[in-house]
Amino acid sequence: MLVKVKEFETFLHNCVKDNPKEIGQVIAACQVPVNPDSRFFIDIKEGKQLCLNSYRTVEPTRLLYYFTREQVEPFNRSDKKRIIVGVKACDLSALKLLDKALLEDDFQDPSYKYWRENTILISSDCQEFSSVCHCTIFDGKPWAEDGFDVNLSKVNDSYNIITGSSKGDFFIELLKRFVNISEQSSINQEKVKIKRQDYYNKLKEKNEKYTIESYSDLRVQDIKNWNKESKKCIGCGACTNICGICYCLILNDESTDDQFIKVRSTDSCQLNGYARVAGGDTPRPQMYDRFRNRYLCKFDYVQSKFNTYGCTGCGRCIEACPAEIDIREVVKNVKVVV
Amino acid sequence: MADKNPFKTIPAKIYEIVDESPLIRTIKVKPEINFPFQTGQFAEVSVPNIGEGPFTPSSPQSFGFNLEFTIMKTGFVTEHIHKTKVGDIIGLRGPFGSRYPIDEWKGKDVLIMGGGVGMAPTRSLFLSMVDNIDDYNSITFLIAARTPADMIYKDQIQEWSKIQKVKILKAVDKVPEGEKWDGDVCLVTKLLEKVKIKPKDNPAVTCGPPIMMKFGTLELLKYGYAEENIYLSMEKKMYCGHGQCRHCVMGKYYACKDGAVFTYDKIKNEEKIWE
Numbered sequence: 001m002l003v004k005v006k007e008f009e010t011f012l013h014n015c016v017k018d019n020p021k022e023i024g025q026v027i028a029a030c031q032v033p034v035n036p037d038s039r040f041f042i043d044i045k046e047g048k049q050l051c052l053n054s055y056r057t058v059e060p061t062r063l064l065y066y067f068t069r070e071q072v073e074p075f076n077r078s079d080k081k082r083i084i085v086g087v088k089a090c091d092l093s094a095l096k097l098l099d100k101a102l103l104e105d106d107f108q109d110p111s112y113k114y115w116r117e118n119t120i121l122i123s124s125d126c127q128e129f130s131s132v133c134h135c136t137i138f139d140g141k142p143w144a145e146d147g148f149d150v151n152l153s154k155v156n157d158s159y160n161i162i163t164g165s166s167k168g169d170f171f172i173e174l175l176k177r178f179v180n181i182s183e184q185s186s187i188n189q190e191k192v193k194i195k196r197q198d199y200y201n202k203l204k205e206k207n208e209k210y211t212i213e214s215y216s217d218l219r220v221q222d223i224k225n226w227n228k229e230s231k232k233c234i235g236c237g238a239c240t241n242i243c244g245i246c247y248c249l250i251l252n253d254e255s256t257d258d259q260f261i262k263v264r265s266t267d268s269c270q271l272n273g274y275a276r277v278a279g280g281d282t283p284r285p286q287m288y289d290r291f292r293n294r295y296l297c298k299f300d301y302v303q304s305k306f307n308t309y310g311c312t313g314c315g316r317c318i319e320a321c322p323a324e325i326d327i328r329e330v331v332k333n334v335k336v337v338v
Numbered sequence: 339m340a341d342k343n344p345f346k347t348i349p350a351k352i353y354e355i356v357d358e359s360p361l362i363r364t365i366k367v368k369p370e371i372n373f374p375f376q377t378g379q380f381a382e383v384s385v386p387n388i389g390e391g392p393f394t395p396s397s398p399q400s401f402g403f404n405l406e407f408t409i410m411k412t413g414f415v416t417e418h419i420h421k422t423k424v425g426d427i428i429g430l431r432g433p434f435g436s437r438y439p440i441d442e443w444k445g446k447d448v449l450i451m452g453g454g455v456g457m458a459p460t461r462s463l464f465l466s467m468v469d470n471i472d473d474y475n476s477i478t479f480l481i482a483a484r485t486p487a488d489m490i491y492k493d494q495i496q497e498w499s500k501i502q503k504v505k506i507l508k509a510v511d512k513v514p515e516g517e518k519w520d521g522d523v524c525l526v527t528k529l530l531e532k533v534k535i536k537p538k539d540n541p542a543v544t545c546g547p548p549i550m551m552k553f554g555t556l557e558l559l560k561y562g563y564a565e566e567n568i569y570l571s572m573e574k575k576m577y578c579g580h581g582q583c584r585h586c587v588m589g590k591y592y593a594c595k596d597g598a599v600f601t602y603d604k605i606k607n608e609e610k611i612w613e
Contacts (some may be wrong), residue, residue: 076406107344107580220611229388248584251577253429255386258577260347261430267583275585277575278413283613297587304590 001161002182003175004058008159009050011179012085013068016045019174022081026288027064029057029086041084046257052086053154054128056314060244062098065115073262075110083171085122090135090314092123094244100306101247120171123148125196132315134328136204137203137212143196153192155226160184211327214313215309217301223288225334230291232323237268239317240294241327245310271291295331344580347384347429348373350405350420358490362455363420364396364408367428373402375433376458377440377466378599382579383407384429385422391415391435392576392594396458398465405430408458408490434579436599438463438543438569444473447536451526451554453482453546457490459571460545464498471503478533481508482526482546486519507532526550527557537562543569552612555602565603572611574596
């Protein structure tokens, strides 16, 4: 299916107004004037400037499904759906892992489940990169192949649209009421393919010096190397808080006299109090220990538990680090004998 | 877990409180709906508007009309648990985690080592087995505490010694002046020398401070117990109890979900199991 970019964006801007019964909110990747190089997820009812075909947003999609702070018991629900537009392939991989951890186990996180079920997720191909993007190391691609409800690939002044679920079909039905949709030509399909391959090659070349092999066997590396690599780390926890995957939580009891209320908020293994037990003992009192734990968690513990790395190569942790620590460099250097 | 929603909290009313030692007390509660659990499993116990902590019931496994928790005052939440009164409501989530496979131990000679407040889970285990004592060949229960005043369940221990097939030995690290003591003064591992050990194919359980479990395990191995027959309770921070918060991760295991009861062979290569 083909739709004009302009018409599609107008539809998104008016979506809540035009479909008040079905749609409660539209969140899209946008560009803001004060920070033109970064993209942010914004509730677009105010008519923001969309930026769907660039690289991933500053904040991870995870935070739209697993909030920094959220009441989980009792949990209030609404019937309306929300739409998130401009999600990238790296974040779709992250959601896939979160599904395994939070839905496919013998428990289900009630609010994550609710947001997953009640969100129409629209992904779009990356046609720009950030300097820290490195999904190709993890076999990722700058476009999505599954995990979306609808995917957009921009060619000239149009979007090639494909659907990936019944929620996607529902969205197309809504779209059809307001926007003219034409069939996709095979020439167009070919253009999408060529464009994707072109961006993939560029990204791969940029990350040439890093290999997936350096991410294995981190557990057995000399502790001295970890110590050296962590010297710059100030333990602020920015890397885990901005991560597309990290889902560690704190469960607070905020009960009233009438009912038990549980609130979950995010936690970071980089903070000293993270693993502290009653009485004050902690298994990781040193910074290098906590620093190392993050790498082991992502590339060993998560890997052995879920059979996939706890990193999608979005590079947000590199961007967020005040000490300019690069996760790619650390895994490479920690294997170099000092 | 009966419910897929792990955050569901069951209110439970405190109907009795027993002070066991200066720092340890037992609270007995009646949950609003049954809270069935198997011995070794734990519950997240919450004090409203204060917080939660993981505690293994010290009462025998049951359908959960009544539960007992023996809790040491050692941090923020436990301090508030110690401030509760009869009639107060606390919250229960769970039950979570692994259990002691007591049905697989039928016909065996079971050795239990419990130290300090680690007596709580082992009391649950011991009493659950005593309920069907005919099923077991023997139960040897080695009990330790720092001082006689720190020893909990004193009166009950007297009664337990009278049960047939049960042998109980108790020891303290030291006896301060003025305190009376009728047991041994030594480490719990020393008590092993005083009992007839039958390590072959039999289970041994240790629960107590990490240092006790560490040296207890090493001693049991020396006596010839198999790694897969040594049961340990891992003490880690467990916020959620169901394998979501990741605070208790031990390699591919969660202490809360795959434990807290582990056999030694499973976790011996994981990092910092004694810390």
